Amino acid sequence: MDLDNLNERQLEAVKCTEGPLLVLAGAGSGKTKVLTTRVAYLVNECGISPNNILAITFTNKAAKEMKDRVFRVLGSMAYNIQISTFHSLGVLFIRENYELLGYKNNFTIIDSDDSLTIIKKIIKDLGYDPKYYNPKMIRNLISGAKNALLTPSEYERYANTEETRIASEVYNRYQNKLYTSNSFDFDDLLMKPIELLRKNPDVLKAYQERFQYILIDEYQDTNEAQYILSKMLSAKHRNICVVGDNDQSIYSFRGSNYKNILNFEKDYKDAKVIMLEENYRSTKNILNVANSVIKNNRERKDKNLWTNNEDGDKVIYHTASNEKEESSYVVSEIKKLINNGVERKDIVVLYRTNAQSRTVEDAFLSNNIPYKVVGSFYFYNRKEIKDLISYLRVIYNHSDDVSLLRVINVPKRGIGTKTIDNLVSEANLTNKSIYDVISSGKELEFKRIIEDIEENMHNLSLTELVDYILDKSGIRHELESEDSVDSEIRLENLEEFKSITKNFEDAYGLASLEDFLAEISLVADIEEHRDDVDTVTLMTIHSAKGLEFDYVFIVGLEEGVFPHSNSIFEGNVEEERRLCYVAITRASKKLWLVNTKERMLYGERRQNEVSRFIKEIDSNYLDTDIEINYNKYENEYTDDEYSIGEHIMHDVYGEGVIVEIKDSIITVAFSHQYGIKSLMKGHKSIKKVIE
Numbered sequence: 090m091d092l093d094n095l096n097e098r099q100l101e102a103v104k105c106t107e108g109p110l111l112v113l114a115g116a117g118s119g120k121t122k123v124l125t126t127r128v129a130y131l132v133n134e135c136g137i138s139p140n141n142i143l144a145i146t147f148t149n150k151a152a153k154e155m156k157d158r159v160f161r162v163l164g165s166m167a168y169n170i171q172i173s174t175f176h177s178l179g180v181l182f183i184r185e186n187y188e189l190l191g192y193k194n195n196f197t198i199i200d201s202d203d204s205l206t207i208i209k210k211i212i213k214d215l216g217y218d219p220k221y222y223n224p225k226m227i228r229n230l231i232s233g234a235k236n237a238l239l240t241p242s243e244y245e246r247y248a249n250t251e252e253t254r255i256a257s258e259v260y261n262r263y264q265n266k267l268y269t270s271n272s273f274d275f276d277d278l279l280m281k282p283i284e285l286l287r288k289n290p291d292v293l294k295a296y297q298e299r300f301q302y303i304l305i306d307e308y309q310d311t312n313e314a315q316y317i318l319s320k321m322l323s324a325k326h327r328n329i330c331v332v333g334d335n336d337q338s339i340y341s342f343r344g345s346n347y348k349n350i351l352n353f354e355k356d357y358k359d360a361k362v363i364m365l366e367e368n369y370r371s372t373k374n375i376l377n378v379a380n381s382v383i384k385n386n387r388e389r390k391d392k393n394l395w396t397n398n399e400d401g402d403k404v405i406y407h408t409a410s411n412e413k414e415e416s417s418y419v420v421s422e423i424k425k426l427i428n429n430g431v432e433r434k435d436i437v438v439l440y441r442t443n444a445q446s447r448t449v450e451d452a453f454l455s456n457n458i459p460y461k462v463v464g465s466f467y468f469y470n471r472k473e474i475k476d477l478i479s480y481l482r483v484i485y486n487h488s489d490d491v492s493l494l495r496v497i498n499v500p501k502r503g504i505g506t507k508t509i510d511n512l513v514s515e516a517n518l519t520n521k522s523i524y525d526v527i528s529s530g531k532e533l534e535f536k537r538i539i540e541d542i543e544e545n546m547h548n549l550s551l552t553e554l555v556d557y558i559l560d561k562s563g564i565r566h567e568l569e570s571e572d573s574v575d576s577e578i579r580l581e582n583l584e585e586f587k588s589i590t591k592n593f594e595d596a597y598g599l600a601s602l603e604d605f606l607a608e609i610s611l612v613a614d615i616e617e618h619r620d621d622v623d624t625v626t627l628m629t630i631h632s633a634k635g636l637e638f639d640y641v642f643i644v645g646l647e648e649g650v651f652p653h654s655n656s657i658f659e660g661n662v663e664e665e666r667r668l669c670y671v672a673i674t675r676a677s678k679k680l681w682l683v684n685t686k687e688r689m690l691y692g693e694r695r696q697n698e699v700s701r702f703i704k705e706i707d708s709n710y711l712d713t714d715i716e717i718n719y720n721k722y723e724n725e726y727t728d729d730e731y732s733i734g735e736h737i738m739h740d741v742y743g744e745g746v747i748v749e750i751k752d753s754i755i756t757v758a759f760s761h762q763y764g765i766k767s768l769m770k771g772h773k774s775i776k777k778v779i780e
Contacts, residue, residue: 095126102330102363103127106135106302109323109357110330111350115394116379116674117370117637120332124306125158127330128170131302132163139169143300143322147307149174151635155306171300175315179278186285186292197272204228204274211262215255219501220563222255223570230256231263235276236312236344238283240264279314286321297325308333308353312344320356327357335390336383339631339668341661342574351388368394370637370677372401377710378680379673385705386663394674403712404680406703412445412688416452419642419683423458423625426640433459435639437626439672441651443471443578444585444690445644446627453625463628469609473564473579477586478609480558484542485602487524490516494523500567502531538562551590551600552692559583587692630672641676643669646684647697648748649758649765657758658746660734662701669702682711690764697765698749698756730770731755736778742766744778 092100102112102123114120128144131137146152152173160167171178180198187194199207208231209224230253234244241261248257267274273281286293303323305311308331311319323329331353338347354360368376376394383389409415423436438449447468453460468474476499479492487493494513498504508530515526527536538561546554559565564583568576593608594600626638645651652665673680682703687696731737735747742759745766749756756767768775 092126092130095122096367098363098365098367099123099126102365103130105330105361105363106131106137107328109327109353109360111353111360111362112330112332112365113350113362113390113392114332114334114365115368115392116334116337116671117368117677118365118394119369120306120334120365121155121158123365124304124332125155125162127304128155128159128172129162132166132170137302139163139166141299141301142170142304143178143302144170144172144304145175145178145306145319146172147174147310149177151306152177175318176275176278178318179282182282182285182296183273183278186289189289189292190281190285191268192273193271195271197270198278199267199272199274201228201275207266208259208263211259211266212255215258215262217255220567221570222252223567223572225571225573225576226252227256227259229571229573231260232276233344234260235280236314238280238314238317279318283314283318283321286318293321294325296322301326301328303329305329305331306333309335309338309347309350310340310343310345311349312346316346316349329357335388336386336392336667336670337634339634339664339671341664347388347664347667351390364392366392366394368396368398368674371396371674372398372678374401374403374710375673375676375680378404378706379670381707381710382666382673382702382705383670386666388663402679404682404706404710406682406706406711406713407684408699409683409685410687411685412448412690413452415644415683415685415688416448419449419644419681420452420456420458422642422681423640424456427458431640433623433625436642437628437633437636437638437640437675438642438644439628439630439633439675440644441630441653441668442581443468443629444581445650447585447589449627449644453627459624460627461624463626463632468582468585471579471582473568473583474586476564477555477558477583478606480542480562481554481602481606483524483539484546484558485606487539488522490523496562497532497535500563502535504531504535508532546602551594551602551605552587554602555583555587555590555692581691584691588689591689591692591694630668633675634671637675637677639676639678641672641679642681642683643672644683645688646682646700646703647688648700648756649695649697650684650688650690651700651702654758654760654764657748658744658760660746666702682706693764695764696767701748738776738778739766739768740774 092103095103099119099122102110103126112120112123114123124144128142131142132139144155146155156167156172159170159172183190183196187196205224205228208228209219212219212222212224212227239247241257241264244260245257248254267277286296300322303319305319310333319329331350333350335347335350338345354362373396376396380393407418409418419438426436427433440446440449446462450460450462450468476496479495482489482492483496494509497509512523512526512532516523519526524536527533542558542561545557549557565580568580589609590605593605649657651669652662656662656665684699684703687694731747731750733747733750736744737747737757738744739759742763745757745759747755748758748765753770754767755770756765758765
């Protein structure tokens, strides 16, 4: 087979077939090529049976791509190689051993909606109020327990809060229900195979003999269950090759543990380590910027990306006055690229949170530049935004039956389809609006909420009205109690809607609800028409993992935005820095880093510090006419009264972390609700948190 297209390090990784191997593959270093070539090499050159090879990756798309590449080299033999995700492997184990787990052969795998339906019923059966004990929150707690390999009885021992005690009760009944239904949920596809292998040594031995050569892609993204399963399967022959990059571990919110890759050499004392540091994607200047940022992380393997590519343009750093000017600048630069013959599909705008996309989208719309939002809906088409707008429309116009039907049961109030059908029928018979025929039941509770909002709205600004709706309707409470990544994103989007109302108020003074609804209807309607295939891409950095573009714009590089205030508050800045590294290394030809002096975010005008990631970049690699203050955010920097990293308590903003000290001012990161604040030292509203 042809190995001439591999560099020295790649070739070494392909040929090192025996024993544990850790391949630390930097961004753009050709790791997929190494993995697929290694599989083919095992078969063609080493004579290993395809049946004895297991290759695991994290998405069905990646697994399909690997299968296709291996097929092009090996032909039909590739079909005998187990190339799959961890969950698909779990299904295989369950299918081949269902009886040992006490299940029948016609078992089913339920989806997340089915899982939620079962949990809702159990909560009600136990006599708890689903409005207070959010079913999605309970489901997330159960999912977390399963991924930590905790059975219901084991989880019960850890349940030390009201929420976890309720979750423990539900977990026990939920698992019994799955068993009697001959069903598994998605988390069981990892947990049950481990249970199977632990209780049946002969089965474990058989799989160890079957899968004598194991390859795992994106090892830095493995969670506890995936880590345990990998160790069990490889324990006998120890021919395990893991490929990954600790600098690109950005999914801790999904349960992944980057320490799995850092600890590989502890788990396998005789492991060989090969660094893939040659990057084939980016220019030298882009890589220099990436390296100068990521080297500030302490918990990492020391590697340095390099390339034989050209130096390329310096990375452009631009500071705008505000978020509108930031978006205008990005659009003007993109227009220049397009006018110079660059295809729109080769351009991407990256941001830390979905909420930031709104002003960027507005700029694209007003300049008639086709775009697509990847990994999310367009801002005005997001469910939570449509729900909020529907509330505003019902308040303004009781006869808007479409908007009323959208939100009469948002959040869930126990108003069923039969009740709604009866209301619709009565409204049609009496020639009245649905709102007018509501007179009893839980639907009357909804009507009273609308009446209460109407009663109080005359004393509220538009922005205050949005807050009042979110509180009075129960939308905010539902999302906060759910406590998941999805609910946090939805909350951020709803908070960002207040930036729209605030800007409208700033532009029109005492703005009426009528004028505001008319304004946003025009914007939202434009969003529906996007048929052009050649579009600029807008996406969060998390969604961009694994992708590459010629021209990349990263916006919002400010403290509290990126790094996100939550990560600063929770002491998780190293993952944010890895996220920044991922963003930078998406670019192959040219990169723009953009921020603002002040930003309207979540309805509040903020003056944010320049992101520490900008300050970590050597100015020799940047093209900028802006002087950068290179005071670092170092934990050892202290003064007589305060120190960086110290926690303080504020009477209004709650607990926060000091991120900068300058003269008589301390800059403090609070929760995402309040963001970054500059405060006077020794102010009576501040108290130190005693550890």
